Amino acid sequence: MSGRSALAAACLVALVGAAPAAAQPRSGVARPDNGDSLSLRDLGEQLYAGNCSSCHGIDGRGVRSPRPGAGDVPSLGPSLRGVGELAADFYLRTGYMPLGNPYDQPTRRDPLQFSDREIRALVDYVGSFGGGPAIPSPHPERGNVAEGQHLFTEHCGGCHQVAAKGGFVTGARVPPLDDASATQVAQSVRIGPYVMPRFSTKQISDSQLDSIIAYVQRTRHPPDRGGWGIGNVGPIPEGMVTWFLAAVVLVITCVLIGERVRS
Amino acid sequence: MRRLLAALLLWLAGGRRKRREAEEERERIVAPAPKAPAAELVVVGLLFCAAAAAVAFIVFYAIDGLRGHTQWFGLAFGGSLGFLGAALIVWSKKLVPVEEIEENYPEPEHPEEQEALHRIVRESGSPVTRKGLLTAAATAAGGALGLAALTPAVSLGPVFDTSSLYGTPWRRGRRLVDQDGKPLRVDDIAEATFYTAYPEGASQDTVGAPLVVVRIPAGEMALPADRVDWAVEGIVAYSKICTHAACAVSLYRKPLFPPTAPRPALVCPCHYSTFDPARAGKVLFGPAGRALPQLPLRADRRGFLRAAGNFSGPVGPSWSGVRTKGARS
Numbered sequence: 001m002s003g004r005s006a007l008a009a010a011c012l013v014a015l016v017g018a019a020p021a022a023a024q025p026r027s028g029v030a031r032p033d034n035g036d037s038l039s040l041r042d043l044g045e046q047l048y049a050g051n052c053s054s055c056h057g058i059d060g061r062g063v064r065s066p067r068p069g070a071g072d073v074p075s076l077g078p079s080l081r082g083v084g085e086l087a088a089d090f091y092l093r094t095g096y097m098p099l100g101n102p103y104d105q106p107t108r109r110d111p112l113q114f115s116d117r118e119i120r121a122l123v124d125y126v127g128s129f130g131g132g133p134a135i136p137s138p139h140p141e142r143g144n145v146a147e148g149q150h151l152f153t154e155h156c157g158g159c160h161q162v163a164a165k166g167g168f169v170t171g172a173r174v175p176p177l178d179d180a181s182a183t184q185v186a187q188s189v190r191i192g193p194y195v196m197p198r199f200s201t202k203q204i205s206d207s208q209l210d211s212i213i214a215y216v217q218r219t220r221h222p223p224d225r226g227g228w229g230i231g232n233v234g235p236i237p238e239g240m241v242t243w244f245l246a247a248v249v250l251v252i253t254c255v256l257i258g259e260r261v262r263s
Numbered sequence: 264m265r266r267l268l269a270a271l272l273l274w275l276a277g278g279r280r281k282r283r284e285a286e287e288e289r290e291r292i293v294a295p296a297p298k299a300p301a302a303e304l305v306v307v308g309l310l311f312c313a314a315a316a317a318v319a320f321i322v323f324y325a326i327d328g329l330r331g332h333t334q335w336f337g338l339a340f341g342g343s344l345g346f347l348g349a350a351l352i353v354w355s356k357k358l359v360p361v362e363e364i365e366e367n368y369p370e371p372e373h374p375e376e377q378e379a380l381h382r383i384v385r386e387s388g389s390p391v392t393r394k395g396l397l398t399a400a401a402t403a404a405g406g407a408l409g410l411a412a413l414t415p416a417v418s419l420g421p422v423f424d425t426s427s428l429y430g431t432p433w434r435r436g437r438r439l440v441d442q443d444g445k446p447l448r449v450d451d452i453a454e455a456t457f458y459t460a461y462p463e464g465a466s467q468d469t470v471g472a473p474l475v476v477v478r479i480p481a482g483e484m485a486l487p488a489d490r491v492d493w494a495v496e497g498i499v500a501y502s503k504i505c506t507h508a509a510c511a512v513s514l515y516r517k518p519l520f521p522p523t524a525p526r527p528a529l530v531c532p533c534h535y536s537t538f539d540p541a542r543a544g545k546v547l548f549g550p551a552g553r554a555l556p557q558l559p560l561r562a563d564r565r566g567f568l569r570a571a572g573n574f575s576g577p578v579g580p581s582w583s584g585v586r587t588k589g590a591r592s
Contacts, residue, residue, distance in 0.1 A: 158513030
């Protein structure tokens, strides 16, 4: 155990030291040199110790009160006991984790910092803490887009906009759903990442969720009856276009009613 | 009353006319322009149209329950401005003599020059034959438009009977149901999510009907002492209508890990008014002027959620005297 803690501490120093370079792909992540030859479980354990344990605790019980980390970045994070593979898969495949600063809102990252095998190893390791739902497999092709629009408007549109382009809630950004896979939409509905509410199967059944995903996928290619969607984000760009047209009309009116003085 | 005003204006204009005619005996500065009585009539007609459209705005505003009232307001007020603009265009094109001035005006402090300037202004109006009528029409257009612009302010004041605004369909014992009319039970309400509820057996379409229901974790509840028994097992209910501009409060910010995220809040998507559901709907941020009205809850023996009274205050945007009376059933 003490050996693992030492490893974790060493990796934490490496991770936090490299945090400003997080924008570069796959830097700032501590990974074993012999990762390819390790079993999935061992790889997951080592990656967890190196990249996750400073905030989630080496035993996965979380860090409830800020603990001094390296530099200005404190260590702080929720328990992963009982969250299961669903949440781990969502946070790792969206790039929300690893997070450089626990006080930042996690945002989608592309390319991901972990390879597919590394993510599978970490998901398996977090799943081994016990509890929590498995990774869902939604079937948007079975969904009904019209029902999905109705449900999306009722449950999701307040924050994500009816066009699923995202927006703001006071204190946080609401991500657009353009890049969210069907599985990620299904996962986020059930767990409610960051400040999003979560929805149980009592509120949104799995078949209703299929419809919602079908609608989200439809919003990526919306029918633009006017020929130009202007971003499909509602009144602000539409109003700006109106202002632009109105300004042209006003200038034309001025030219028509005015007279040029010849001298 | 307006006819009396117009007659008065005509009489005043007529009195001045004699003096001006005497002045015109002297040599003119502005060359006499052809009279255009037809154009004058057009201007007068347009100005009265502007006045009529502005009056129409006031009439539309006064009609209760007018369908598509926003469009009618826009049509009437925009039409009034449009007629006024058209009148001014015709006026400037047909009734104002246009002369190109070659040399600069001298410094204005010479009294004779000033007098000449006054005469230029006066004589420019000489081709107009119906001055009184034009003045009356312009006064009517300007006055009516100004009155129309001020009309909405009446809604702020105590002029109207606002008693209907205090009414809500909630009363003691009424069950909470979901959109499909299914009664909500205490066990149905989970943490970290939000529900929309309506009164059983009443219209869902009135402003006082919709509720947003959330369950607050035990340690986070901070209701004032007089409202501690308004929650059932941490379940609280608020009006879903924002107290700022009556949008539906459809955003629930619920942090997954509170130490690093903003605290739980109900947020209105229109202007981001933010309310604290654990503190009696207190405004945390945004333009809303009042807390979200809270509905006291109780659970019956079978576990159904019921209202234990009416809201803590009137629902929806504010009006004059909104803080003086509570909600009524």
